[in-house]
Amino acid sequence: MSLFNTQNIRIYNSLSGEKEVFKPLNEGYVGMYVCGPTVYSNVHLGNVRTFMSFDVVFRYLKHLDYKVRYVRNITDAGHLENDADEGEDRIAKKARLESIEPMEVVQRYTVDFHNILNEFNFLPPSIEPTATGHIIEQIEIIKSIIDNGFAYEVNGSVYFDIHKYNASKEYGILSKRKLEDLIHNTRALDGQSDKKNPQDFALWKKAEPQHIMRWPSPWSDGFPGWHLECTAMSTKYLGEQFDIHGGGMDLKFPHHECEIAQAEATNNKSPVNYWMHANMLIMNGKKMAKSTGNFILPNEIFSGDNPHITKAYLPSVARFFMLQAHYRSILDFTNNGLLASEKGFFRLMDAINIIDDLKISSTSSFDVNTWKQKCYDAMNDDFNTPILIATLFDAAKFINQVKDGSATITKEDLELLKQTIETFTFDILGLVNVSKENSGTDKLSGAVEILIKLRKEARLNKNFALSDKIRDELAEVGIQLNDSREGTTFTTS
RNA sequence: GACAAGGUGGCUGAAUGGUUAAGGCGACGGAUUGCAAAUCCGUUAUCUAUGAGUUCGAAUCUCAUCCUUGUCUCCA
Numbered sequence: 001m002s003l004f005n006t007q008n009i010r011i012y013n014s015l016s017g018e019k020e021v022f023k024p025l026n027e028g029y030v031g032m033y034v035c036g037p038t039v040y041s042n043v044h045l046g047n048v049r050t051f052m053s054f055d056v057v058f059r060y061l062k063h064l065d066y067k068v069r070y071v072r073n074i075t076d077a078g079h080l081e082n083d084a085d086e087g088e089d090r091i092a093k094k095a096r097l098e099s100i101e102p103m104e105v106v107q108r109y110t111v112d113f114h115n116i117l118n119e120f121n122f123l124p125p126s127i128e129p130t131a132t133g134h135i136i137e138q139i140e141i142i143k144s145i146i147d148n149g150f151a152y153e154v155n156g157s158v159y160f161d162i163h164k165y166n167a168s169k170e171y172g173i174l175s176k177r178k179l180e181d182l183i184h185n186t187r188a189l190d191g192q193s194d195k196k197n198p199q200d201f202a203l204w205k206k207a208e209p210q211h212i213m214r215w216p217s218p219w220s221d222g223f224p225g226w227h228l229e230c231t232a233m234s235t236k237y238l239g240e241q242f243d244i245h246g247g248g249m250d251l252k253f254p255h256h257e258c259e260i261a262q263a264e265a266t267n268n269k270s271p272v273n274y275w276m277h278a279n280m281l282i283m284n285g286k287k288m289a290k291s292t293g294n295f296i297l298p299n300e301i302f303s304g305d306n307p308h309i310t311k312a313y314l315p316s317v318a319r320f321f322m323l324q325a326h327y328r329s330i331l332d333f334t335n336n337g338l339l340a341s342e343k344g345f346f347r348l349m350d351a352i353n354i355i356d357d358l359k360i361s362s363t364s365s366f367d368v369n370t371w372k373q374k375c376y377d378a379m380n381d382d383f384n385t386p387i388l389i390a391t392l393f394d395a396a397k398f399i400n401q402v403k404d405g406s407a408t409i410t411k412e413d414l415e416l417l418k419q420t421i422e423t424f425t426f427d428i429l430g431l432v433n434v435s436k437e438n439s440g441t442d443k444l445s446g447a448v449e450i451l452i453k454l455r456k457e458a459r460l461n462k463n464f465a466l467s468d469k470i471r472d473e474l475a476e477v478g479i480q481l482n483d484s485r486e487g488t489t490f491t492t493s
Numbered sequence: 494g495a496c497a498a499g500g501u502g503g504c505u506g507a508a509u510g511g512u513u514a515a516g517g518c519g520a521c522g523g524a525u526u527g528c529a530a531a532u533c534c535g536u537u538a539u540c541u542a543u544g545a546g547u548u549c550g551a552a553u554c555u556c557a558u559c560c561u562u563g564u565c566u567c568c569a
Contacts (some may be wrong), residue, residue: 037569047569090567163562173545175564177496182565248569249498249562279498280563287562288569322516324505330499337505340518347517350532386507400533404524462525475530482531491531 002028002065006357009064011244012328014252014275014383017173019382022274024243030068031242033234033272035251036128039109040090043116045298045333046288050248052319052384052430053278053327054367056228060379071237072125074113076106076132077213077223089223092212102213106132108387116298119315121430126422127237131229138224138232142203142217150265154194156206156220158315160261161201169264171199175253187450201258203228227258245272249279253299268387279313281322283308283333309335313342316432320345323385323429344416345431351396352425353435354403355418361408361430366398368413374422375435380430386423395421433435443490448479455481464476 009022024030034054037043051072075089089294095102131138142158145151150165151158162171166179175363206220208211214221234242238262245254263271276302283294285423296306304312313321321341325331371394378387395417401407409417425431451470460465480491 035569044569050569172496175497177565181495250564250569252497253564277498278569280569282562285561290568314504320506328498330507332505334505336518340505342518344517347532386505386517387515390507393516397534404533406534459527461529471530480531483526483529484532485525489531 004028004064004066007064007376007380009380010382011274011276014277015272020274024066025241025273027269028065028067030066030244031238032058032068032070032244032246033230033238033242034070034072034125034245035114035230035247035255036073036075037109038090039113040094042126042297043109043113044288045296047248048116048298048350049281049322049331051117051279052322053119054246054276055430056323056327056385056428057276058125058384059430060383061150062424063428069127069238070125071129073107073233074110074128075229076103076110076130077135077229089211089213095212103127116304119299119302121315121432123430127230129233129237130225131233132213134229134232134236135224137236139204139217141228141232141235141262144266145203145262146270148265150261151203152196153219156222156492157194157202158204158219158225159195159200160203160225160258160265161196162201162261163197164348165261165265169261171261172257174257174260177253177257189361190447201225201227201254203262210306218414226281226370227255227262228296230255230312231259231266231271234259235266237387240267240269241271241273244274244276245271246276249277249372252277262291272409276327278327279330281331281333285332288333288418301338309338313338314434316434317342317345319429320348320389320431324389326382326384326386326439328382346434347434348392348396348425349435351399352421352433354423355399355414358399358402358409358414359405360411361422362410364413365407366409366413366417368409368416368420371395372416375420375424379424387427388429392421392425448474448490452481452490456488 010019011022012019019158032054034051035154036051037047054072058068058070058416077089091105091173094105142151145160146153146158149161151160153159160177166172171179172182179199183197202218202225204217204222204224206222213223215223234245245256245259256269260271263269282288283296286292286294288295294308296308300306301309301313301318302315304310317338321333321338323329324341324344371391374391374394375388377385378391381387397405399410402409451474455467455470458464458470474481474490478492482489482491
């Protein structure tokens with residue numbers, strides 16, 4: 001019997017606005033698509049948060065014995081710079097600025113993206129397709145949409161006819177917008193003569209002579225529109241209908257709305273059963289933006305090289321910090337929050353790392369099976385990682401009590417506790433175990449051990465002036481001595 | 494301006510109709526220590542932006558007001 005038979009997941013579906021029991025189209029199999037990054041610059045930390053949320057979803061579904069195909073694309077063709085102007089694409093623009101080939105930009109930032117995600121201990125998706133590798137598929141979809149009467153060609157470009165679509169379908173079904181409101185709110189655009197209506201969006205754009213990224217098509221040498229790649233790649237690898245589609249809240253409109261319209265216009269089917277949207281990351285209570293300086297790059301968290309943070313943080317600490325908030329809540333990225341999470345993270349790790357040293361008793365004062373189900377309940381409830389972490393701390397407290405002698409545990413329960421806490425902490429949350437102690441190099445450890453020995457002798461001789469001098473001066477260079485009954489260890493900061 | 498999500502303790506962040514509103518950090522008290530730090534244990538919101546309403550009962554539903562974030566235009 002597979003685990004998914006005993007655990008019922010409920011997912012908040014953006015389409016319905018409610019939590020729904022998750023039932024995949026094919027029992028035992030899950031198809032999941034997440035909109036990946038546009039690789040024209042370093043990956044945005046908020047984007048990392050979104051992908052982290054879905055990394056945990058992926059990990060949990062796999063843990064429940066589902067066979068998951070997780071597709072996360074790389075957008076290497078660039079979205080249109082501005083739908084209203086010549087349709088310059090972000091990657092081509094960046095390439096010209098830096099005088100390099102477009103694919104060089106793509107290569108550089110794809111590598112950066114993968115490096116950052118590796119640091120954060122992400123699982124690679126099952127398929128990571130690129131937009132430029134699926135131009136043919138995108139052209140085929142455009143043909144179908146034209147054949148079905150929902151798109152029109154003007155001067156070598158093809159546009160999706162929103163008004164025609166809305167006559168028989170519902171444009172705005174995901175973002176709860178009404179076409180009338182959109183019309184009312186659309187500003188007058190100048191030089192916008194090709195489209196029948198301002199709400200229409202491009203499926204294919206004819207390339208200007210100077211445009212570097214271009215492909216032949218029945219309509220012109222050009223490039224695909226901004227929303228098409230996700231429809232093409234999700235359909236190709238997951239089918240006309242699949243289970244979960246995820247992305248950042250900012251993509252809900254128009255990107256995901258257009259994906260639905262494109263798929264409906266092609267296959268006359270709603271493409272996705274469960275739409276999931278991760279909320280935004282802000283910093284110090286404000287929007288994170290390069291232009292205001294309220295900004296941090298992911299690798300600056302690891303190096304500490306950013307004015308908004310006071311020290312370097314382990315990737316797992318940052319990961320723990322983000323998972324302490326629910327994916328549908330706005331998360332405020334602050335140095336104080338990181339500091340608090342760092343302490344909590346090490347507290348959890350310390351508890352896990354002493355499990356093997358615990359004394360076994362003939363009875364348990366803790367109901368491990370009930371606690372284990374609480375862990376599942378947390379994740380089953382729309383992947384509620386903050387509740388899961390709180391539950392893990394229940395176990396951490398119990399572990400410390402056993403160590404203290406104020407609680408007891410049997411051999412069998414200890415086995416179950418250890419296995420469960422490690423599964424949820426490392427396999428599902430994707431945290432990486434670390435021991436704070438003896439984190440220095442071998443040579444440093446040897447040198448500090450000598451000082452610890454000297455200090456111990458001084459203390460035995462009640463030469464506290466000397467012992468405190470050793471302790472304080474080590475602290476000044478960032479080496480913290482930790483006394484306990486068992487002896488003295490040290491940590492470096 | 495329109496639409497969407499949200500405003501919970503010193504900070505962070507869960508809980509969406511029903512006993513004492515999770516957890517982490519901090520603070521305070523205790524254990525430990527020669528004294529500290531580290532570690533461990535315990536305590537810590539008569540109350541959920543503001544005002545009104547629905548209900549036997551609301552943080553949770555409704556309305557209004559204020560504020561924040563997002564989208565509507567490139568931005569994760």
